[in-house]
Amino acid sequence: MFKFLFDSDTWQEIYGGIRKNKTRTIITIIGVLWGIFLLVVLLGAARGMENNFKNLFGDFATNSVFMWAQRTDKPFKGFQEGRRIRLTTKDIEVLKSEFKDIKYLAPRSQTSTNIINGFKTGEFSISGDYPVLDKVQKKDLIYGRFINENDITNKSKVIVIEETAYKQLFEKNEFPIGQYVIADNINYKVVGVYKRGNIGIDGDAAYIPFTTFQQIYNRGNYIDWMMVTGDTGVDIKQLESDIKLTLKNLHKVDPEDNRAFGSFNLAVQINKVTGFLTGMQFLTWFVGIATLIAGVFAIGNILLITVKERTKEIGIRRALGATPIEIRQQVVLESVFLTTVAGMLGIVFGGLILFLIDTTLGSGPDPTLLNPTVNIPIILFAFFILVVLGTLIGLIPAYMATLVKPIEALREE
Amino acid sequence: MIKIEGLHKSYPIGKDSLHVLKGLDLHIKEGEFVSIMGSSGSGKSTLLNIVGLLDTHDEGNYFLNGQLIQNLNEKKAAVLRNKFLGFVFQSFNLISYKTALENVALPLYYKGMGRKERLKIAQEYLEKVELGPWANHLPNELSGGQKQRVAIARALVTNPKVILADEPTGALDSKTTDSVMDLLKGINDEGMTVFVITHEEDVAEQTNRIVRLKDGVIISDEYTKAGKLKTVK
Numbered sequence: 001m002f003k004f005l006f007d008s009d010t011w012q013e014i015y016g017g018i019r020k021n022k023t024r025t026i027i028t029i030i031g032v033l034w035g036i037f038l039l040v041v042l043l044g045a046a047r048g049m050e051n052n053f054k055n056l057f058g059d060f061a062t063n064s065v066f067m068w069a070q071r072t073d074k075p076f077k078g079f080q081e082g083r084r085i086r087l088t089t090k091d092i093e094v095l096k097s098e099f100k101d102i103k104y105l106a107p108r109s110q111t112s113t114n115i116i117n118g119f120k121t122g123e124f125s126i127s128g129d130y131p132v133l134d135k136v137q138k139k140d141l142i143y144g145r146f147i148n149e150n151d152i153t154n155k156s157k158v159i160v161i162e163e164t165a166y167k168q169l170f171e172k173n174e175f176p177i178g179q180y181v182i183a184d185n186i187n188y189k190v191v192g193v194y195k196r197g198n199i200g201i202d203g204d205a206a207y208i209p210f211t212t213f214q215q216i217y218n219r220g221n222y223i224d225w226m227m228v229t230g231d232t233g234v235d236i237k238q239l240e241s242d243i244k245l246t247l248k249n250l251h252k253v254d255p256e257d258n259r260a261f262g263s264f265n266l267a268v269q270i271n272k273v274t275g276f277l278t279g280m281q282f283l284t285w286f287v288g289i290a291t292l293i294a295g296v297f298a299i300g301n302i303l304l305i306t307v308k309e310r311t312k313e314i315g316i317r318r319a320l321g322a323t324p325i326e327i328r329q330q331v332v333l334e335s336v337f338l339t340t341v342a343g344m345l346g347i348v349f350g351g352l353i354l355f356l357i358d359t360t361l362g363s364g365p366d367p368t369l370l371n372p373t374v375n376i377p378i379i380l381f382a383f384f385i386l387v388v389l390g391t392l393i394g395l396i397p398a399y400m401a402t403l404v405k406p407i408e409a410l411r412e413e
Numbered sequence: 414m415i416k417i418e419g420l421h422k423s424y425p426i427g428k429d430s431l432h433v434l435k436g437l438d439l440h441i442k443e444g445e446f447v448s449i450m451g452s453s454g455s456g457k458s459t460l461l462n463i464v465g466l467l468d469t470h471d472e473g474n475y476f477l478n479g480q481l482i483q484n485l486n487e488k489k490a491a492v493l494r495n496k497f498l499g500f501v502f503q504s505f506n507l508i509s510y511k512t513a514l515e516n517v518a519l520p521l522y523y524k525g526m527g528r529k530e531r532l533k534i535a536q537e538y539l540e541k542v543e544l545g546p547w548a549n550h551l552p553n554e555l556s557g558g559q560k561q562r563v564a565i566a567r568a569l570v571t572n573p574k575v576i577l578a579d580e581p582t583g584a585l586d587s588k589t590t591d592s593v594m595d596l597l598k599g600i601n602d603e604g605m606t607v608f609v610i611t612h613e614e615d616v617a618e619q620t621n622r623i624v625r626l627k628d629g630v631i632i633s634d635e636y637t638k639a640g641k642l643k644t645v646k
Contacts, residue, residue, distance in 0.1 A: 019510065316506045323487065
């Protein structure tokens with residue numbers, strides 16, 4: 001049945017038909033080309049935005065929630081309202097044992113102080129941390145290492161500083177590792193220098209071991225706040241409220257108390273943006289496919305017009321012995337051929353534009369769109385849809401072409 | 414070759430219908446050179462369309478090459494047209510974006526013949542109508558007479574049983590008319606049945622038999638001088 005597809009004569013006929021109707025051919029091709037071009041470019045741009053966004057959060061465990069303690073707003077069990085609550089390391093231990101789906105739990109204490117190196121000095125926030133922080137927010141180390149377990153156990157006086165602090169406190173290209181800086185009259189050995197990521201929740205903080213911090217700043221068991229990261233797939237919002245309830249229980253706070261524990265759910269915030277991106281992608285598909293369909297309809301429309309224009313030619317062909325099926329095949333094949341060629345051109349042009357976008361907007365330290373690409377399967381799918389639509393839409397003029405009796409087609413004007 | 418018995422045809426016009434052919438009887442034998450004469454509206458084009466399987470009749474019998482034509486669908490009609498009939502039209506009806514050679518080869522394409530073979534045959538037929546050197550010209554590069562000769566070559570190329578010519582000289586001047594008629598005569602001499610529709614008396618005179626139609630009935634059917642000579646021969 002599909003023998004005619006591989007017949008060079010069939011294509012010769014189609015080539016003849018297409019070459020004859022140059023204007024039609026060009027207009028149709030532009031119609032479909034524009035549709036698939038838009039689809040490719042929009043999808044690529046949406047992907048670029050998404051990539052950029054992912055890159056922004058790339059070094060951060062996004063399934064995280066930050067929590068801290070405030071004052072109660074309800075009296076409970078004999079305590080008056082307005083009681084100040086403080087999180088402790090004991091809370092951390094309880095949470096760690098209670099909640100199995102917590103991936104990382106990082107207690108944190110912070111202050112701000114002057115760091116001095118010889119004559120150079122600068123004010124920086126200083127943070128007491130566990131090595132796990134490196135897991136929650138990957139530290140991009142330029143020199144040395146991050147805090148490790150040994151530092152925690154030995155309460156070592158070591159410090160990891162940010163690039164800005166390094167530039168401020170050291171000579172250019174000076175090797176910082178092993179050197180000593182002074183903060184609040186304590187000498188710290190520099191063990192690492194890190195580069196701040198796109199999202200720095202600690203700003204340009206310097207890190208010292210948590211145990212060291214607690215001792216030096218006399219914090220005892222009290223911590224400022226904590227970062228909780230859920231296992232992959234864990235409903236972080238649920239985890240957040242469960243943890244809060246446990247904390248309320250531990251600190252004898254009314255379960256209905258909404259002020260005692262504050263939190264910032266990173267995952268929820270990110271989901272908002274991701275939702276926006278998903279919406280963008282949906283919009284892209286919608287616009288792209290709608291344009292594509294419009295393009296295909298344009299093909300159908302123009303084919304219909306040209307079929308009317310070519311009534312006479314079709315009449316001649318039929319007088320010469322062309323069967324209706326042969327005529328239909330030719331019209332449908334013309335439609336499919338036009339959509340296919342237009343589709344391919346559209347994909348190629350779309351790809352070129354994405355390439356241009358990539359080289360102009362996509363490079364540099366802070367790209368607007370990162371790697372604007374489109375998946376090959378998606379393109380193949382769109383292409384397939386296009387060819388199917390082209391066939392279907394070609395059937396209408398093909399049917400019209402054979403509806404006219406050859407005698408009417410040949411009637412003298 | 415062509416046998417028509419009690420042929421009726423009417424066209425619906427609004428609520429009424431126009432009775433165009435009112436019971437025609439006509440028998441054309443193989444190798445005849447017949448012309449149908451009549452003024453416009455006499456039904457001669459309708460007759461040609463029915464004979465050419467481009468239209469269907471309402472009543473009566475039509476035998477083409479001994480085969481009763483009835484209940485033809487478009488596909489069968491197309492095959493029969495391709496096999497038995499060659500058309501020559503007043504306005505040539507060449508496909509404008511195909512060369513003379515490709516135009517002539519087109520019926521062979523629908524016959525399912527390979528490209529090389531059909532172009533070779535088409536070239537032979539073009540030579541036959543003395544247009545060999547014009548093979549690769551487009552129709553608009555040819556004169557009216559040349560176009561009609563290309564059309565005749567196209568009608569002949571499938572080696573049909575009957576050539577149906579609808580006012581073949583209607584768009585030509587008298588000189589080219591003669592050359593086209595000579596060509597048709599030559600074809601007829603080779604044994605081909607030729608069926609010409611015309612309203613020009615001197616064109617009809619050159620055929621062997623004239624059938625006159627008026628208001629859908631045959632008013633006369635007689636042999637011309639040439640025709641008498643030929644039958645005597």
